[in-house]
Amino acid sequence: MTPTEPEKKKFSFSTALVLAVVLLVVLLTCVPYLVTIALAEGPAPANASPIFGVTIPAGYKQWELIAPAEEAAPLDELRAVLGNQTAVDAYQAGKLPFPDGTILVKRAWKRKQSPEFASATIPGAATTVQVMVKDSKKYASTGGWGFGRFIDGKPVDEAQHRTCWGCHEARARSRDYVFTRLAP
Numbered sequence: 001m002t003p004t005e006p007e008k009k010k011f012s013f014s015t016a017l018v019l020a021v022v023l024l025v026v027l028l029t030c031v032p033y034l035v036t037i038a039l040a041e042g043p044a045p046a047n048a049s050p051i052f053g054v055t056i057p058a059g060y061k062q063w064e065l066i067a068p069a070e071e072a073a074p075l076d077e078l079r080a081v082l083g084n085q086t087a088v089d090a091y092q093a094g095k096l097p098f099p100d101g102t103i104l105v106k107r108a109w110k111r112k113q114s115p116e117f118a119s120a121t122i123p124g125a126a127t128t129v130q131v132m133v134k135d136s137k138k139y140a141s142t143g144g145w146g147f148g149r150f151i152d153g154k155p156v157d158e159a160q161h162r163t164c165w166g167c168h169e170a171r172a173r174s175r176d177y178v179f180t181r182l183a184p
């Protein structure tokens with residue numbers, strides 16, 4: 001036994017330990033990326049809009065009101081734009097552009113005369129639910145917004161979804177492509 005032998009063994013053990021730790025760190029670092037890739041390339045969820053893969057967010061009927069709106073003929077609709085907490089916070093802070101995670105939902109109903117009071121207009125049958133989701137990376141080519149229009153919970157066709165960005169881009173560019181202002 002030469003005097004250098006035990007030291008050699010010690011060295012190789014600690015080298016192996018360091019390598020193992022490095023390997024573990026590398027693996028752990030990769031996990032979030034692997035999960036992201038798996039999710040991004042997974043199948044689109046059922047009832048997601050074409051092009052954008054936007055779905056109707058759970059619990060949106062309980063969200064806060066941003067503003068009501070009315071649409072003249074031929075649509076003759078009453079509308080309400082609702083926002084999730086991220087949207088509400090951004091609106092209240094007057095923050096533009098809207099941060100990632102902002103979701104706006106526009107509910108719409110046929111205008112109906114109140115059966116009890118002739119001059120009152122009330123919501124009739126629900127027509128569409130429209131959704132805008134902010135994700136500046138995923139939707140980089142459409143101002144950071146993903147769009148979805150739904151009738152009876154089902155997304156409408158791709159042709160309709162091709163129209164969303166053009167109009168919002170042309171008319172609401174200075175307001176991060178969002179028309180609706182917080183109702184006073």
Ligand code: HEC
Nearest residue numbers: 069106130131132147148149160161163164167178179180
């Ligand atoms: C021809 C113009 C036009 C097109 C096309 C259009 N929108 Fe809009 N959108 C508007 C206007 C105007 C408003 C605000 C008035 C209102 O609420 O009706 C609006 C409001 C919205 C809102 C509420 C947030 C905001 O910007 O005020 C959502 C959500 C929305 N649209 C989604 C969609 C989706 C999804 C599509 C495509 C399927 C679409 N829009 C296509 C004009 C358009």
